[in-house]
Amino acid sequence: MNVAAIFDIGKTNKKVFLFDENYKIVWEKSINLDETVDEDGFPCEDIEVLKNWVFERLSEIKTLTNYVLKAINFSTYGASFVYIDKEGKVLTPLYNYLKDYPEDLKNDFYKKYKGEEVFAVKTASPVLGSLNSGMQIYRFKEEKPDLFEKVKYCLHLPQFLSFLLTNEAYADITSVGCHTNLWNFKKMKYHKWLKSEGISVKIPPFHYGKDTIKSQDGLAVGAGLHDSSSAIIPYTINFTEPFVLLSTGTWSISLNPFNNKPLTFEELQHDCLCYLQYTEKPVKAARLFSGNEHEIQTKRLAEHFNVPVDMFKDVYFDKNVVSNLRALNFQIIYPKKYNFDILKECPFQKRELSIFKSYETAYHQLMLDLVEQQVFSTNLVIRNSPVKKIFVDGGFSKNSIFMNLLAEAFPDVEVYAASMAQASALGAALAIHQNWNPKPIQNDLIDLKFYKH
Template sequence: MNVVAIFDIGKTNKKVFLFNENYKIVWEKSVNLEETADEDGFPCEDIEVLKNWVLDRLSEIKELKDYVLKAINFSTYGASFVYIDENGKVLTPLYNYLKDYPEELKSHFYEKYKGEKKFAVKTASPVLGSLNSGMQIYRLKEQKPEIFENVKYCLHLPQFLSFLLTNEAYADITSIGCHTNLWNFKKMKYHKWLKEEGISGKIPPIHFGKDVIMTRDDLAIGVGLHDSSSAIIPYTINFTEPFVLLSTGTWSISLNPFNNKPLTFDESQNDCLCYMQYTEKPVKAARLFAGNEHEVQTKRLAQHFNVPVDTYKEVYFDKKIVANLRALNYQIFYPKKYNFDILKECPFQKRDLSHYKNYETAYHQLMLDLVEQQVFSTNLVIHNSPVKKIFVDGGFSKNSIYMNLLAEAFPDIEVYAASMAQASALGAALAIHDNWNPKPIQNDLIDLKFYKH
């Protein structure tokens, strides 16, 4: 059976899948690897351990008698650079994008390049410190010039994994185009600061996501994709009518591939950004820390009502409870004005839990508040674009309260829970489809469940 292998590298879970020609998963392995620490003691990915895991799994796959490996691709978390010298040796730890960024260095940078406001709009990158991966290169250059000197190439993580197998260094637009400070979205080319700082020579040429590198043993190897951009590929292939994908996990990210209006500064202040698709089209996106908030608040609820933490899994949508809560909130919170930023802070944080007679009612209130935040966030990317459908995937797509409230909040848009095994891995496989798979792509890759409002 012909297969493609996809390494799907998340911050916590590392997975590898084999997909057959119908894009069904036929074999998989996953692992949580121990982190290490960088020279400042900050936790980070152990690049050696990761490298060995990838190579070991590959050897294992090649030994499997039932499968013929035709192609390999990678989808990994973004915002992380691997620096290699001319012999391909890794020169630094894989710095964590959550690491604090030196304030002085940051303000010096933005002063030099026309200030945060202009720069953020041009590069579609809210000011996020280390999460703007270009700033990691700038930091290396300023703080460790002797190491920077020896850097032949700065590779985003997906491209480094591809390099491991091909020994060819490339850049990829989905990794460059996600809040990295590297790309000028107005001119659709690298921002000029890279040249001025002597960095552009250390960024390898761009390689297109749909093209592959052929190895001596006839393997087609992709150059790798940023996982958020990869996860949208199955949808853009399956649906032509304008839609928004609401990808839910720790972050809830609303992605609109049909909104190509340039990012405004206000949007960037509201945690909007642009991602690049592998087809080089920008995707307007808005982020909300909703999954994290849900985790924090369900712990608080469990403590208050003295029940197990996962009790919410047994709570189903109840119209009556919602109507009662709305009547109650109408009296307290009307006209609806919050004296805080609804995107940064969930209204539920301020609610007194003793007002709720039981867990079920309080949990419905939490979901009302989270969905209210979500509607605000998603509307930032729907704004002025002809969206007909919203697809929700990830954790919240399985939550009946969330889905029903969301459908009700968007009466003119069809809302679906979408389930698909491993969207970002599947996207990376589909991106290189033409290079390994003779069959046409089927249109049943995504299971949809419609929610009436």
């Protein structure tokens, strides 16, 4: 059977899938690769090890006799640059976007370019240090000018992996258009600082996400996509009515492809971003660190009640527990005023665990608090747009308490738990559909479960 191979490279998990022409996964492999450190001793991706793993998996796929490989594409985490010289040799470690950014360098940069507020609004990029991948290039140029001279191209990670197979260097709009400080959203072109700093000559031309590059052995190879933008592709293909996708994991990200109002500085301060889809349409997004918070608080609960850490998996939505908790807190459904920033701090952090008589009750309160944060965050991207549905995918979509409370908090919108195997890998396969797959895309790629309010 004809297949497309998709490499889905997360920060911890590296996976490769073979999709058949009906977009079913017919073969997969995954691995956690050990990190290395950069010259400052900061942990980072080992680009050599990753490169070898990709080539090994490709050789393995080519030996599988029941599959005919037609196409390859990549979806990887964002905010990571690989710098290559004119021979295609990698010049530096793959610096980690969690690395602290030198304060003085950051201040100089923003002072030079009209200050944080003006710059952040123009580039739809909250001030995030190394997470703004353009700032990594700026730092490299300032701190190691001689080595920077040797750079032929700065490639985001998905485009570097594509380059390994095609020897052609490209940029991709989903990687550039995501809190990178590189793109001027008002003018829909690169921000002029790249030219003034002599960087724009080291950025390769754009390649459209739906087009492929033909490699030596006749394979259609995509230029690669940023995983957050890739994950939304199956939804935009299947649903035309306005929706928000709430993608949950360590971060819960509310993505609204139907809100093209420019970001305000206030929204940027609330961790709103703008992503560009592979079709170049903007997606307004709001981030909340709620998967991480859930992990911290469930550990705290497990210690207090002396139960296993994953006890929450056996707790199901109980209407009575919720109404008792609400009565206890005199809590009208939403929104309540807090004397702290509810998007930065979960109210549950301040709660005394001794007031809860059981683990189940305490866990329901944690979910009430997390959903309250979620409503604030999601409302930032729903505002002023005609959204009719919310699709929740990832970890929280399987949590009955979260789903029921969310449905109740949005009475005018239909709320669904959506499940689909490997959204970002599937998106990368669908993006290049026309180049490898003669069949029409079927409309049952996503399983939906409706939650009544």
